[in-house]
Amino acid sequence: MSATPIIEAVGLHTHLGSSHILHGVSLTVGRGEAVCLLGRNGMGKTTTLRTILGLVSPSRGEVRINGQPMTAAPPHRIARQGIALVPEGRGVFPNLTVRENLVMAARPGVDGRRVWTYERVLETFPRLAERRNNFGNQLSGGEQQMITIGRALMTNPDLIILDEATEGLAPLIRKEIWAVIRTIREAGIATLLVDKNVKDLLALCDRALVMVKGRIVLDGATAGLAPDDDALARHLGL
Numbered sequence: 001m002s003a004t005p006i007i008e009a010v011g012l013h014t015h016l017g018s019s020h021i022l023h024g025v026s027l028t029v030g031r032g033e034a035v036c037l038l039g040r041n042g043m044g045k046t047t048t049l050r051t052i053l054g055l056v057s058p059s060r061g062e063v064r065i066n067g068q069p070m071t072a073a074p075p076h077r078i079a080r081q082g083i084a085l086v087p088e089g090r091g092v093f094p095n096l097t098v099r100e101n102l103v104m105a106a107r108p109g110v111d112g113r114r115v116w117t118y119e120r121v122l123e124t125f126p127r128l129a130e131r132r133n134n135f136g137n138q139l140s141g142g143e144q145q146m147i148t149i150g151r152a153l154m155t156n157p158d159l160i161i162l163d164e165a166t167e168g169l170a171p172l173i174r175k176e177i178w179a180v181i182r183t184i185r186e187a188g189i190a191t192l193l194v195d196k197n198v199k200d201l202l203a204l205c206d207r208a209l210v211m212v213k214g215r216i217v218l219d220g221a222t223a224g225l226a227p228d229d230d231a232l233a234r235h236l237g238l
């Protein structure tokens with residue numbers, strides 16, 4: 001196993017319009033590591049992800065992916081480094097079947113492996129297996145979110161980034177999605193998760209980062225953090 005982190009962000013400053021949103025954000029995600037990024041609304045979590053993924057350019061700071069400089073690189077180059085994004089909202093094609101939605105995303109991983117096949121994704125999401133011949137527009141919100149995660153898996157990634165993947169989903173579906181994240185983690189794929197369900201995230205992740213007003217104020221193992229931890233509660237307004 002290589003010690004080079006998959007993602008290394010160093011001192012990122014990002015402006016959106018005339019607003020200075022990120023104030024020197026540094027973070028790493030190592031191989032196989034599950035990391036969550038926590039923070040109240042508007043603290044800069046999505047902006048951090050977008051800066052790392054090349055969707056916005058930082059005014060200062062550096063992004064390295066697998067040790068290579070990738071600051072503001074085009075998003076498809078970053079994707080080719082084995083990084084898959086599951087965005088907030090769905091993006092499922094309404095006129096394609098579940099099978100077509102999944103298969104169109106298939107591609108080998110960075111090292112050429114093709115371990116995540118259509119069949120394996122259906123085994124991971126029995127609910128999608130039942131619906132495999134349905135069209136995208138016949139699916140519930142939770143099923144659509146499962147497709148977006150399934151599509152990310154079909155790219156045989158080293159890291160999956162999930163931004164609010166369980167937003168607006170029923171508790172039962174949310175539980176199913178967390179179970180899949182656990183499976184993904186056990187398969188050795190790193191995850192970077194942003195979500196509002198702090199308790200669930202602490203139970204799922206190895207490490208937690210907490211953002212306040214564009215800065216990372218806490219970075220530590222989740223093993224030492226309880227959901228009612230004082231510092232955590234203060235920063236998250238729990």
Ligand SMILES: Nc1ncnc2c1ncn2[C@@H]1O[C@H](COP(=O)(O)OP(=O)(O)OP(=O)(O)O)[C@@H](O)[C@H]1O
Binds near residue numbers: 017019041047048
């Ligand atoms: N296009 C924009 N121009 C100016 N400010 C923006 C723009 N987009 C977002 N912001 C501001 O940037 C700040 C950080 O937003 P960001 O979406 O990164 O926060 P977040 O922590 O992901 O919050 P949320 O959980 O609400 O998505 C917010 O205060 C937001 O109002």
